[in-house]
Amino acid sequence: MSDTVQKHPSEEELIQYALGQECGELEEHITTCSQCYEFVEEMRIVKAAFSHIDEQPVSGSVRNKIFESIKKDTSLSKISHFIQHWYTYPFFIGLLTIFWVLFLYFIYIFSQ
Structure with missing residues (x-):
C-alpha cells in the first residue's frame, strides 16, 4: 500500500x-x-x-494623531491586560479567596 x-x-x-x-x-x-x-x-x-509603491513622508498632524491614539490605547490596554490575566497575580487570587470564604461563612451563619 x-x-x-x-x-x-x-x-x-x-x-x-x-x-x-x-x-x-x-x-x-x-x-x-x-x-x-x-x-x-x-x-x-x-x-x-x-514594488511600485514609493515610501511617502508622513505629515506632522497625522503623526500626532497616531501617537495620540497609541497613548489612549495603552491606558486601556493595562486594564484589559489585568482582566485577561487576573489569574496570574497571586495576591489577587488570595484576596479573592478570602472574600469567597467570608461570603460563604456569612451565608452559613445567617442560614441557621
Whole structure:
C-alpha cells in the first residue's frame, strides 16, 4: 500500500520562495503541485504590485494623531491586560479567596 498523501510546504516557506529564496526541494514540489504553484504565483503578483509603491513622508498632524491614539490605547490596554490575566497575580487570587470564604461563612451563619 503506497502513501499518496503529499506533504505541502508551509505558507511561510512558499512566500520566501516567491520572494526569491532558492530551495531545490520547493522547486521540485512546486513543479508537481498546482495548488502550491498557484499560491507562489499569487505572491509574486502581490510582490510586483507593491514594488511600485514609493515610501511617502508622513505629515506632522497625522503623526500626532497616531501617537495620540497609541497613548489612549495603552491606558486601556493595562486594564484589559489585568482582566485577561487576573489569574496570574497571586495576591489577587488570595484576596479573592478570602472574600469567597467570608461570603460563604456569612451565608452559613445567617442560614441557621
